[in-house]
Amino acid sequence: MRKDDFTPAHRSSSAVSLLRSPSSPGGGRTFQFFVRGDYTFVLDADPGDTIESVHLKIYRITRIPLTEQRLIYRGKQLQLEQTLSECEIEKNATLFLVGRLRSTRQPSSYQLVHDIVSMIDDILIGGDGTPQHLYWHHPSKTLKSLLLDYLRMTPKETDKTSEHFEIFNEASVAANLVKLYISSHETDKKIGDEAIEQFICFSKNTLSKGTHKYFIPIILDFCWLLKRVVGIEDKLYCLCRSSLASMVVNFKFTEDNMIRFLDIFPFLVELALDLSKALVLSMESSFCFKVSLPELVTDFSKFATATMDAVSQFKSLEALQVRPIVQPDVDFSIEIGTLGGMFEVLLSKFDDCFERIESRLPFGRISDADNALSGCSQYLTLLKDLNAISKHHSESEELFWKTMKRRKDALCHLVVAHAKRSEDHNWILEHKEVTNFESRKHLAMLMLPEVKDEFEELHEMLIDRGNLLSESFEYIAHAEAKTLRSGLFMEFKNEEATGPGVLREWFLLVCRAIFDPRNALYVSCPNDPRRFSPNPASNVDPLHLEYFKFSGRIVALLLMHKIQIGMVLDRIFVLLLAGGRVELDDIRDVDPRVHTSCRQILSMDPEAVDQDILGLTFEYEFEELGCRKAVELCPDGKNVPVDSRNRGQYVDSLIQHRFVLPIVKQVDEFRQGFTEIMSCVELKKFFRCLDPEDWDSILYGGGDGICVDDWKAHTKYNGFIETDEQISWFWQVVEGMTEEEKRSLLSFWTSIKFLPVEGFRGLGSHLYIYKTSEPEDHLPTSHTCFYRLCFPVYSSGSVMRVRLGFVTQDHVAFSFGTW
Known part of the structure; x- marks a missing residue:
């Protein structure tokens, strides 16, 4: 108009x-x-x-x-x-x-629009950016202030809001502002540029999300006009397109406005073309593009989200044989086909990028050197969008995951190097076959709260070593979960040592007490004494359920603090926490005898089973605290014989009644304690993102023993140099130690007895050996917070061996009283 x-x-x-x-x-x-x-x-x-x-x-x-x-x-x-x-x-x-x-119900809107258009005309007529007659109509107003006035007077009522912005559109204000922006007079152009930019930014940041759907036609006008007259590389056009993306991502395409999807779709295609070029350039160290890759990916992601919502809505209406009211013959088949072609192009570019990444990974392992690649940090966001697009084409979805599996090393590198806490990674976790332990562990740790360093917010604990478990229970079980998430400050009574090293020692000691079978909370597995599951008879302690909740909090906290304890949770325990079902092979560690017996029952000749040579019924007996008890696996189970037809049901019922039901309450309490620390993340989702075997590596750490060469490679010296004879003697003594002595020395040095699965690299810091001026009759000392081991200039290797022998005694390594 x-x-x-x-x-x-x-x-x-x-x-x-x-x-x-x-x-x-x-x-x-x-x-x-x-x-x-x-x-x-x-x-x-x-x-x-x-x-x-x-x-x-x-x-x-x-x-x-x-x-x-x-x-x-x-x-x-x-x-x-x-x-x-x-x-x-x-x-x-x-x-x-x-x-x-x-x-009209809105004469003020008409009046203000008229004044805006008149001011633009006057600026153009003046030729020097000076409006003519409106200086005496609005003596204190500028074009920018009039536009802001129009936005500020947006009615709250839905019907009036729609009419308010229709008035703006009918008056072709956008066209007039663009005319000002493309003026040959620099002053006019600057006025138009600043007016449009402020108008768009203010509308995006100030208008309520519910109002955006009425403003979208206006911003669409700006986009199409600018695209036509200045092109897609223009910075003002890019700003308008980005603002449109921010608005449409929250827009719901219902059956009465489905046609608007056709206005949005071209921008997705446009961004996809730019991205296909940017992906190639992003692998170059001199990466430079007219629009930054993060901005391209962000806008593409928003348009993709809106597009997928529209397509999903259209398909649901199609399934109901409902067509959009605005244009009944609308068919998105062309657009959906275009999506498929766009997907294939972008996935092909990704495949090339992944190949380049893998060529730079030594032996296919993750390398920090690749973190410098310019575009890698945005890849995961774009891959998530491609995954969403692929779901609308069965062949595309299969191709997507086939590519991800083939490029598993590169994908896992991206996850470990660039996955952020604020992002959604469910799309990866739903396909764990394309992940490895390091990437799954990283994603799991992102779900945990971050440990804070604010000293004034730390939860302070002063604990007597002689009453370690009971006093730790009082401090942790009765504290507000929010306080525990803020951080912990630990001190033992009558000891001066404080800091992270003491906290690490406390975690090791309290976990040792929690899982000690003598405390009746947990029992170790017969074939693996480091593996623990809840004790079905834990109710001998009236506070046992509270202690399970306490232990759930402790395990969540030690995961937050990235501490390995040298103990692991049994497979059944982990499966129940994840909401999974326990099968026969899952009981192998907790009761090898029952596992073997059940395997034999299922593999026996059916005729032999039907002849009742087993003599089994749906009842089993067990011993608890010295008493024999019987449990029926089904109603009147003692009178139901096991035969070839129901033996599968018998084995399943036996597993549930013997290994699951007796610990349900304990698991629920543990889950509650763990969830309180997790805060906002669903616990089942957290446990499902990891395989049961992953927990062995996370809680126990590296299981192949301590590598002395790795230890040397991550140790620096202060006062000594690597070629000093004292340093040579030191490493000779360490190499001659037993595995337990090495762990004790490491514990004395760092208060860490069990290394992460990555070895010393996983500590995130080097270890240090400091020279002291003490006489050689002094024992080594340590500052565990800073990973420092200090000792004087010993005169011989034998003296070094004796001195280190003292500090590797278990009672010394766990109560050294240093900071």
Whole structure:
């Protein structure tokens, strides 16, 4: 619609005492008269001029369309074809200008839009960025302030909001602003640029999300106009497109507005083309693109989300045999086909990028060197969107995961190097076959709260070593979970040592006490004494359920603090925490005898089983605290014989009644304690993202023993140098130690007895050996917080061996009293 066709708001006949004095014409019969409306101004005319020519002069000043003007003199409306003399207009007479009354609920919106358009016209006419007549209509206003006024007056009522922005669109304000932006006058161009940028940014950041759907047609106008006249590389166009993406991502495509999807889809295709080029360039160290890759990926992701929502909605309507109301014959088959082609192109580019990444990974393992690649940090976000797009094509989805599996090393590198806590990684965790332990562990740890370093918020504990378990229970079980998530400060009574090293020691000691079978909370597996499951008879302690909740908190906290304890949870325990079902092979470690017996029952000849040579019924007996007990596996189970047809049911019922049901309450309490520390993450989701075997590595750490060469490679020296004989003697002594002595020395040095699965690299810091000035009869000392081992200049290797022998005794290594 042309601006001239725009219908302004109703103008009242009330006078405004503001006078504009034009330059007086000279000579002739020209005379002056007043026109009074929203404001008063003076017109020059000849008596023979027609009323229509007067209306034209009024339009040039007020921009009120001729069709909307009415001139009243002495109570009568003047007719267009009449002359001033015929109407008996006298010099200095006053004519009243009255706008045609319009049926609208929002006259203020019409008036302000009219003023905005008029100001733009005046700026363009002035040619130097100086608006003409609106300086006396809005003496303190600029174009930017008028546009902001329009946004601020957006009604709260839904129907009025729609009409409010329709008024803006009908007046072609966007087209007029773009006309200003492309002006050949730099001042005009700058005014247009700043006005559009402020208008778009203010609408995106200030308008409520519920209002965005009414504003989308306006921002669409800006996008299409700018794309047509300045192209997609223009920074103002990119800003408008990005703002449109931010709005449509929250827009729901329902059946009455489905057609709007066709307005959004071209932007997704446009961004996909840019991304396909940027992906290739992102692997170069000199990566440079007209729009930053993070911005491209962010906008693409938002448009993709909106597009997938529209396609899903369309498919659901199609399944219900419902067509969009706006255009019943709309068919998105072309767009869906375009999505498939776009997906294949981007996936192909990703495949090339992955190949480049893998070529830089030594032996296919993760390397920190690749973290410097410019575009890698954005890859996961884009892959998530491609996965969502692939779901609309069965062949595409299969191709996507086939590619991810083939490029597993590169994908896992991206996860470990770039996956962030704030992002959604469910799409990866649903396909654990494309992950490895390191990537799964990283994603699991991202679900845990971050350990804070604010000293004033730490939960302080002062614990007596002689009452370690009971006092730790009081401090942890009765504390607010929020306080525990803030961090822990640990100190043992009558000891000066504080800091992270003491906290690590406390974790090891309290876990040793929790899982000690003598405390009846957990039992170790017969074939693996380091593996623990809840004790079915734990109710001998009336507080046992509270202690299971306490142990859940402790395990979550030690995971937060990245501490290995040298103990692991049994497979059944982990499966129950994940909400999984326990099968026969899952009981192998907790009860090898029952596992073997059940395997034999299932593999026996059916005829032999039916001859009742087993003599089994749906009842089993067990011993608990010295007493024999019997449990029926089904109603009247003691009278139901096991045969070839029900033996599978028997084995399953036996597993559930013997290994699951007796510990359900204990597992529930552990889960509750763990969940309280997790805060906002669903526990089952956390446990499902890991394989049961992953827990062995996370809780126990590296299981192949301590590698002395790895230890050396991650140790630095202060006062000593690597070639000093004391350093040579030190490593010779360490190499001759037993595995337990090495762990004790490491514990004395760092308060870490069990290394992460990555070895010393997983500690995140080097270890240090410091030279002291003490005489050689002094024992080594340590500062565990800083991973420092300190000893004097010993005179021989034998002296070194004796001194280190003292500190590797278990009772010394766990109560050294250093900081």
